[in-house]
Amino acid sequence: MSESNDYVIRVLDSPLEVDARAWDGLLLTQSQPTPFMRHAFLSALHSTGCATTATGWTPRFFLLERQGQLHAACAIYIKSHSQGEFVFDWGWARAYHQHGLSYHPKAVCAVPFIPVPGSRLLAHTPEDRLALVHAVLDWCSAEQLTGLHALFASDEDVTALSQAGLLLRHTIQFHWSNSQPGYASFEDFLASLSQEKRKKIRQERRKVMEAGVTFRVLEGAAITPTDWDFFYHCYERTYLEHGNPPYFNRAFYRHMASDMPEDWVLFIAEREGRPIAASLLAINTSSMRARGQDSSKLSTDQEVTVAAGITRPTERVAYGRYWGALERVDCLHFEACYYQPLQWCIEHGYQRFEGGAQGEHKLARALLPVTTTSAHWLAHPQFFAAVDNFLTQEREGIGEYVDELVRHSPFKVDANR
Numbered sequence: 001m002s003e004s005n006d007y008v009i010r011v012l013d014s015p016l017e018v019d020a021r022a023w024d025g026l027l028l029t030q031s032q033p034t035p036f037m038r039h040a041f042l043s044a045l046h047s048t049g050c051a052t053t054a055t056g057w058t059p060r061f062f063l064l065e066r067q068g069q070l071h072a073a074c075a076i077y078i079k080s081h082s083q084g085e086f087v088f089d090w091g092w093a094r095a096y097h098q099h100g101l102s103y104h105p106k107a108v109c110a111v112p113f114i115p116v117p118g119s120r121l122l123a124h125t126p127e128d129r130l131a132l133v134h135a136v137l138d139w140c141s142a143e144q145l146t147g148l149h150a151l152f153a154s155d156e157d158v159t160a161l162s163q164a165g166l167l168l169r170h171t172i173q174f175h176w177s178n179s180q181p182g183y184a185s186f187e188d189f190l191a192s193l194s195q196e197k198r199k200k201i202r203q204e205r206r207k208v209m210e211a212g213v214t215f216r217v218l219e220g221a222a223i224t225p226t227d228w229d230f231f232y233h234c235y236e237r238t239y240l241e242h243g244n245p246p247y248f249n250r251a252f253y254r255h256m257a258s259d260m261p262e263d264w265v266l267f268i269a270e271r272e273g274r275p276i277a278a279s280l281l282a283i284n285t286s287s288m289r290a291r292g293q294d295s296s297k298l299s300t301d302q303e304v305t306v307a308a309g310i311t312r313p314t315e316r317v318a319y320g321r322y323w324g325a326l327e328r329v330d331c332l333h334f335e336a337c338y339y340q341p342l343q344w345c346i347e348h349g350y351q352r353f354e355g356g357a358q359g360e361h362k363l364a365r366a367l368l369p370v371t372t373t374s375a376h377w378l379a380h381p382q383f384f385a386a387v388d389n390f391l392t393q394e395r396e397g398i399g400e401y402v403d404e405l406v407r408h409s410p411f412k413v414d415a416n417r
Contacts, residue, residue, distance in 0.1 A: 006066055007065065007071070007135075010063040011061070016046065018063065023039045025070075026122045028287065032117065032154040034111075034284065034319070035263040035287065035319075036116055037111060037122075038286065040260050045252065048248075048255060049251075051112040060107075060139075061074075064131060072132040075111070076136060077110065078105050078143075080105055086357045087171060089103075096383065107148045115356060118154060121133065121154075136148060141379065149376050151374045152373075169391050171398075172358075172369050173354065174363060174367035174369060175370045176355065176366055176367045178346060189342065192366075197366070200364065208331050208332055212271045214269070214271075215335075215336075216267075217267055219264075220265075228257055228266075231253070231266055232253055263282055263284070263285055265341075266278060266279075267280075267341065277326065277329075278323065278324060281341050281344070284317045288316065315352055316351055317351070318344075319353075320355045321356070339365075342366075363410060364410055369401075369405040
């Protein structure tokens with residue numbers, strides 16, 4: 001524990017030591033709260049051994065308090081590797097090693113294994129947020145860490161991080177938008193696409209249907225332990241087929257089923273009465289309900305008043321997460337991971353579907369390029385300068401890449417989406 005100005009700064013070794021109600025209450029006041037920053041999610045990562053020192057994610061939770069009240073907080077992880085981050089800095093690590101230096105341990109401000117943009121620096125005010133950044137930077141220097149990396153940060157976070165002198169890096173994701181008044185049906189959505197893309201999607205869906213595949217869609221508490229077991233079997237198999245162990249274990253999903261059931265939707269593909277594949281969707285139901293909203297009736301025009309008296313517009317957001325299959329069916333991946341979730345989002349009035357990191361193939365499925373931002377500080381001044389120069393050039397390339405992707409939009413020229 002230390003003091004900075006009139007803040008009391010506490011650094012805790014585990015999310016289990018953090019008051020869940022205070023953390024989640026602060027999260028709800030942010031511009032981009034996601035279910036992955038909920039106390040229950042971060043605690044499950046820790047208690048099930050998914051994100052611990054043994055897996056290279058040593059947690060440190062920063063709390064800035066004033067007169068016993070939580071004013072700012074963030075989750076920091078000391079990393080002994082760069083896996084599970086999705087903002088790739090392998091080249092930076094190689095440069096360090098070529099000069100006889102170690103790139104690790106470093107600090108990351110992130111949700112382990114989750115490349116979803118959102119609020120990372122939880123704070124009541126911009127001043128609280130900037131104070132939090134400076135507290136973390138001072139701690140990184142005292143701990144002799146090689147750097148601080150804040151991944152997939154919100155706009156408010158980026159402002160504070162930039163003010164504190166961190167370097168900004170942009171990456172590209174692909175998100176689908178269902179702007180108001182929203183698509184009336186999946187066919188209405190298809191009608192907004194160019195003829196070529198519309199024809200391709202219909203062909204891909206037809207192949208899955210003609211293969212005799214149907215889908216069961218399960219929401220929240222309707223997902224049974226047997227369903228979770230089947231999903232995990234598919235998920236684990238996909239990772240192992242690519243030569244890697246999965247980031248999450250079965251115990252983690254048991255926590256999700258018991259502690260955050262409302263934030264999950266499961267799509268199970270079946271053929272001849274047998275389950276053959278599954279895809280998992282995360283949704284932000286818990287945030288909307290905690291803000292006093294009926295998620296089944298919410299519209300993008302509504303605003304919500306949170307505990308701190310802040311009013312913010314609310315969107316219903318779905319996040320594509322994981323999938324796996326036990327049998328190979330042509331185009332099943334596209335159906336399970338894109339078309340079924342998009343159809344569900346349209347039917348339930350969701351305004352955005354985030355398809356995760358990377359994947360130009362998503363553009364043909366009407367997920368458009370979105371720029372995400374991370375921020376980086378390196379303790380070594382020469383490497384800080386070198387990375388600054390590299391990022392300046394990289395940002396120019398990213399801008400050109402986005403322009404090229406936009407020129408290949410799947411939508412009709414006159415489609416206003």
